[in-house]
Amino acid sequence: MERKIFFEKARLKENRKIGHNFYLLKFITSVNPVVISPGQFVDLRIRDNHDPLLRRPFSIFNYEKGIMSVLYKIQGRGTGMLSSLKKGDMIDYIGPLGNGFHPFKIGKTLSVAGGIGMAGLFYLQKIFNSIPLLIGLNEKSDALALLDLLKESRIQQNRVHIAVMEKTPEFFTGTATDLLQTFLKRTKYDLILSCGPEAMMHSVYKIAVKKNIATQFLLERIMGCGMGVCQGCTVKVKEKGRLNNKLVCKDGPVFSGEEIVWT
Amino acid sequence: MERKIFFEKARLKENRKIGHNFYLLKFITSVNPVVISPGQFVDLRIRDNHDPLLRRPFSIFNYEKGIMSVLYKIQGRGTGMLSSLKKGDMIDYIGPLGNGFHPFKIGKTLSVAGGIGMAGLFYLQKIFNSIPLLIGLNEKSDALALLDLLKESRIQQNRVHIAVMEKTPEFFTGTATDLLQTFLKRTKYDLILSCGPEAMMHSVYKIAVKKNIATQFLLERIMGCGMGVCQGCTVKVKEKGRLNNKLVCKDGPVFSGEEIVWT
Amino acid sequence: MKIKIGSSEFKNPIFAASGTFGYGEEFSRIIDINKLGAIVTKAVTLKPRKGNEGLRIAETPAGMINRIGLENVGLDAFINEKLKFLSSLKTGIIINIAGETKNEYVALAKVLGGLAGIHALEVNVSCPNVEKGGIEFSQDLIQFKELIKAVRKATEMPLIVKLSPSAGDILTFAKLARDEGVDAITVSNTFKASLIDTKSQKIYIQGGLSGPAIFPLALSNVIQVCKNIDIPVIASGGIHSVDTALQFFIAGAKAVQIGTFNFIQPDIALQIIKGITTFMREKKLSSINQIIGSLP
Amino acid sequence: MKIKIGSSEFKNPIFAASGTFGYGEEFSRIIDINKLGAIVTKAVTLKPRKGNEGLRIAETPAGMINRIGLENVGLDAFINEKLKFLSSLKTGIIINIAGETKNEYVALAKVLGGLAGIHALEVNVSCPNVEKGGIEFSQDLIQFKELIKAVRKATEMPLIVKLSPSAGDILTFAKLARDEGVDAITVSNTFKASLIDTKSQKIYIQGGLSGPAIFPLALSNVIQVCKNIDIPVIASGGIHSVDTALQFFIAGAKAVQIGTFNFIQPDIALQIIKGITTFMREKKLSSINQIIGSLP
Numbered sequence A, B: 001m002e003r004k005i006f007f008e009k010a011r012l013k014e015n016r017k018i019g020h021n022f023y024l025l026k027f028i029t030s031v032n033p034v035v036i037s038p039g040q041f042v043d044l045r046i047r048d049n050h051d052p053l054l055r056r057p058f059s060i061f062n063y064e065k066g067i068m069s070v071l072y073k074i075q076g077r078g079t080g081m082l083s084s085l086k087k088g089d090m091i092d093y094i095g096p097l098g099n100g101f102h103p104f105k106i107g108k109t110l111s112v113a114g115g116i117g118m119a120g121l122f123y124l125q126k127i128f129n130s131i132p133l134l135i136g137l138n139e140k141s142d143a144l145a146l147l148d149l150l151k152e153s154r155i156q157q158n159r160v161h162i163a164v165m166e167k168t169p170e171f172f173t174g175t176a177t178d179l180l181q182t183f184l185k186r187t188k189y190d191l192i193l194s195c196g197p198e199a200m201m202h203s204v205y206k207i208a209v210k211k212n213i214a215t216q217f218l219l220e221r222i223m224g225c226g227m228g229v230c231q232g233c234t235v236k237v238k239e240k241g242r243l244n245n246k247l248v249c250k251d252g253p254v255f256s257g258e259e260i261v262w263t
Numbered sequence C, D: 001m002k003i004k005i006g007s008s009e010f011k012n013p014i015f016a017a018s019g020t021f022g023y024g025e026e027f028s029r030i031i032d033i034n035k036l037g038a039i040v041t042k043a044v045t046l047k048p049r050k051g052n053e054g055l056r057i058a059e060t061p062a063g064m065i066n067r068i069g070l071e072n073v074g075l076d077a078f079i080n081e082k083l084k085f086l087s088s089l090k091t092g093i094i095i096n097i098a099g100e101t102k103n104e105y106v107a108l109a110k111v112l113g114g115l116a117g118i119h120a121l122e123v124n125v126s127c128p129n130v131e132k133g134g135i136e137f138s139q140d141l142i143q144f145k146e147l148i149k150a151v152r153k154a155t156e157m158p159l160i161v162k163l164s165p166s167a168g169d170i171l172t173f174a175k176l177a178r179d180e181g182v183d184a185i186t187v188s189n190t191f192k193a194s195l196i197d198t199k200s201q202k203i204y205i206q207g208g209l210s211g212p213a214i215f216p217l218a219l220s221n222v223i224q225v226c227k228n229i230d231i232p233v234i235a236s237g238g239i240h241s242v243d244t245a246l247q248f249f250i251a252g253a254k255a256v257q258i259g260t261f262n263f264i265q266p267d268i269a270l271q272i273i274k275g276i277t278t279f280m281r282e283k284k285l286s287s288i289n290q291i292i293g294s295l296p
């Protein structure tokens, strides 16, 4: 049976800056947590005017007691406008959309996020909190902000491992993939879940292939409708030896590393 | 010599609801009060996006110590968006624009405003505070809010006379023109200044013509540029017996009752 | 609010536009699509099509450009997989057809025109004719005329021709289609548009512009065509509110299609149906026909 | 950033579009208009014109419609009252001319083409020809050709023809103009657009659409014309940022005209001049010609 998709105007509980680069938006939702699967997203209509026109997709970052949240970074006009919304304002969302991560066994699984890509892996972490989650960030300030966020979101900190590009004594220095390499040296994993910049995910894939580890990636595409009708968000996949189009919004946003045609 | 027109981004000092129907927006301006003449307006770009596209004109409601303010009513999308701006947000304005009220002798002059039209007469009142200002409002709550506003804006209350459509013991019951009629019965005036809905101004004009009183009206038009280049804001006027076009933004917004071609 | 196009009756004149509503399944999870007057399907082609490579949509001021390239499952799979759900609906079903040659259109019309549960065919002429060097059918009066003639011959099902607004004088094409005996004309498809990526100094996207930005352009065309043509006109382009839908009806459109704005506000069609009912009540009108073409 | 059109040199290719900058006086109170490459004046007609009655402008999604109706002071008053200020500027002066008959255009070209301080004439062909039942010069290939031929004969001043995008195949008109020996083509004027007032059920406005909404449409036309024509193309339509101006240059425009956005952001032209300088520095380009037409 297909799960219900909500479409409603929601009241903002808060919208605040997290560290120097991220924002956390919380809104009151009628969505029942039972219907949310980690990796799914919501499509937000930021304001009622027609420029920018399209909705903007964001991973469901967290859900707690009727409050849904998304974590975002300002990229352009839509996210810029989003950051100007205040508590009490209304936002119009459709969701949960997409399929989230494919079913897997928790045993030997690892998650790797690059920057704001962590937004796609947090809710998964919350539910399956024994999975190690490696997060690569640019600045120490991001890392400190993230630690606060983990506390606030009731996520076990000892399973979250942070790599920071900026050299600091407190954190692993390097990228998320550097950190991943050290993990793979120590332990054998069967599956890597990942979300982040496409180049970073490609590196993760190449590392995993070498070690024969299965992968699932949360992809991002510019979306027209977010629900599988406009055919605007295609990703090229290999299916039974043939090249095919799939829709990131409807067939994804999570795809296995093998099916993705990396460019 | 032509007076300077400012074009800058200004920081909001506040933007709050006044009574049930009006909003007061205050922003920090570089405009020197010397260049403002009552009846002039500023053209606001409410947000940086392109829908709604055009700027919106508003009378200069007040100026005090580097703070300019406009009083407005929500009419549509532009003013709706304006009301969502908060302290600290930036707004882009051009002004002062237009010419304001024509020079006149204070002696036997009276002002009449209908509803939000009072925004165009307040600054005049502040400068020439001996002129009686008659204001017609719909609800008692508007009148009470206005009294607070007068105090806050340091405008002599005893020269401001309020008519309220809603029957109340505190205020004159009726329209601004009803109140005007009672004033004209008691005293002889040479000039009436007025701003409000076009139908109300037309009534004021007809009353004035009968009593041989000169008039000046602050007109409103949908504006493209606000500064006399697009020719979008024309008003038909009689000039030396011929019909001509004038621009509300550049030649006005104040016109004498005789020159206006009332429709 | 009933209206008729050819021999088919629709319970109201608010349709979903081709390519913006899929085959109805997705939207049925969010709104009650049975309330719509009709659903125009994504274009169906004879063979399955993969559509265009690369970026397919981009946002513009109050609009979007798309170059989907007619990706669809093809006629057979459409009939086997999609039509069943569509025919189970209590709404009109209009199949948008597209081809690379005249014969492909004819074949589509023959097959689909013979199926139950379909209320009309809409011929999408904004496709390159591979037999004529890739000039769009919509761009050339002669090949346009031949195409419409052939399709008209192929089926007795109510036939709608969807015009392109980028092909010069839209009225000339409208008249040609009327002369070939089609039952209605859709005015119109998307407008030719481009964006350049200034970083790489290459084309970013080239495709069709849709959305609120084009509404005043589409309305201008609808006014012109309705004034000069006596067969039903279906309006498409930029509808984003009750008011914009009403403007099309007043201009003379017998039905309207909502496209891009379904993405922005999935219940826009239902809002419009409600809004028009209210408008009629307020104006004390008993039939939508009292609005249609009321422009003096 | 110098560029040449015919025999006239302009210090940069960022122009203000006709009808959106008056005769320069108003903007000179807000920005340093001497920095512009050129100012194209509001259309000048032989006799003074009062323009259209009634509502003249309306807002649309990311755009505006205007029907000013060529209100202007007329040739004599233009020369006596406006030209003095214009010629005192350190920027190129292009006079946009409009008429109701071919002879009016010719008369304007003869007089204005002989005056010092003017660098080019821009022929606005989007005017009804009263001698031909009011069909716009821009809508009919034959009267268009005759008009351009006559105006070209009347003056040796650099001549620009400003095309209409609503007249069918814009390329055909561009080629015709080129064949008559004009020095440049402006692509393009506003797009035909309408709005209906649903309260009164009457036309609210009918006129030309401009502003950001039309940018992707104008760009599409500019790409097409530049690809097929070897005389300079001046781009106009929807510029609202450094990036959109750059897209026109990359497409092949030798100069750009900023219209509606002057109203929204009066210093937009200056921002674009600055932005292009920065772009050239970052890309290590020494001449704007390295950007113009760089689209593969």
Ligand SMILES: Cc1cc2nc3c(=O)[nH]c(=O)nc-3n(C[C@H](O)[C@H](O)[C@H](O)COP(=O)(O)OP(=O)(O)OC[C@H]3O[C@@H](n4cnc5c(N)ncnc54)[C@H](O)[C@@H]3O)c2cc1C
Pocket (backbone or CB within 6 Å): A041, A052, A056, A057, A058, A059, A060, A070, A071, A072, A073, A074, A075, A076, A077, A078, A079, A080, A116, A119, A120, A219, A220, A221, A222, A223, A253
């Ligand atoms: C399934 C999914 C989940 C996502 N989850 C998150 C999230 O949790 N947090 C977060 O910050 N961002 C997330 N994104 C990306 C987010 O949607 C974009 O950052 C946002 O739409 C940009 O809007 P804008 O108007 O600010 O940028 P624009 O001004 O539109 O564009 C700025 C830049 O962002 C790129 N961009 C625009 N839209 C998208 C898009 N839909 N996907 C990817 N890139 C885009 C543009 O190409 C451009 O380079 C997600 C995207 C998808 C598809």
Ligand SMILES: Cc1cc2nc3c(=O)[nH]c(=O)nc-3n(C[C@H](O)[C@H](O)[C@H](O)COP(=O)(O)OP(=O)(O)OC[C@H]3O[C@@H](n4cnc5c(N)ncnc54)[C@H](O)[C@@H]3O)c2cc1C
Pocket (backbone or CB within 6 Å): B041, B052, B056, B057, B058, B059, B060, B070, B071, B072, B073, B074, B075, B076, B077, B078, B079, B080, B116, B119, B120, B219, B220, B221, B222, B223, B253
């Ligand atoms: C010189 C001048 C001074 C003004 N001063 C004030 C003021 O001090 N306070 C105030 O609240 N309003 C004032 N106005 C009116 C104000 O500009 C409009 O209310 C505002 O532009 C409406 O914008 P909107 O987007 O909310 O409405 P829209 O959605 O654009 O339109 C809603 C309604 O308002 C009408 N409207 C739109 N623009 C204008 C306009 N420029 N003038 C008149 N009617 C318009 C429309 O026709 C429509 O009926 C003034 C107008 C002018 C010309």
Ligand SMILES: Cc1cc2nc3c(=O)[nH]c(=O)nc-3n(C[C@H](O)[C@H](O)[C@H](O)COP(=O)(O)O)c2cc1C
Pocket (backbone or CB within 6 Å): A224, A230, A231, C017, C018, C019, C020, C042, C043, C066, C068, C070, C096, C124, C162, C188, C189, C190, C209, C210, C211, C212, C214, C236, C237, C238, C239, C257, C258, C259, C260, C261
């Ligand atoms: C993503 C997308 C896909 C479309 N696909 C088709 C199509 O397959 N066939 C067709 O005739 N029109 C297609 N159209 C055009 C729409 O049906 C509609 O005519 C056009 O978008 C204008 O209306 P709008 O502004 O309301 O979107 C498509 C439009 C969009 C945005």
Ligand SMILES: Cc1cc2nc3c(=O)[nH]c(=O)nc-3n(C[C@H](O)[C@H](O)[C@H](O)COP(=O)(O)O)c2cc1C
Pocket (backbone or CB within 6 Å): B224, B230, B231, D017, D018, D019, D020, D042, D043, D066, D068, D070, D096, D124, D162, D188, D189, D190, D209, D210, D211, D212, D214, D236, D237, D238, D239, D257, D258, D259, D260, D261
């Ligand atoms: C208010 C207004 C008046 C205009 N008047 C003229 C004119 O007199 N002659 C002309 O050739 N174009 C005229 N135009 C068209 C502009 O010059 C420009 O080509 C068009 O608006 C498209 O550019 P934009 O989108 O940057 O505004 C006018 C445009 C506007 C908005």
Ligand code: FES
Pocket (backbone or CB within 6 Å): A222, A223, A224, A225, A226, A227, A228, A229, A230, A231, A232, A233, A234, A247, A248, A249, A250
């Ligand atoms: S965004 Fe429309 S199909 Fe995916």
Ligand code: FES
Pocket (backbone or CB within 6 Å): B222, B223, B224, B225, B226, B227, B228, B229, B230, B231, B232, B233, B234, B247, B248, B249, B250
């Ligand atoms: S608003 Fe442009 S001339 Fe007055």
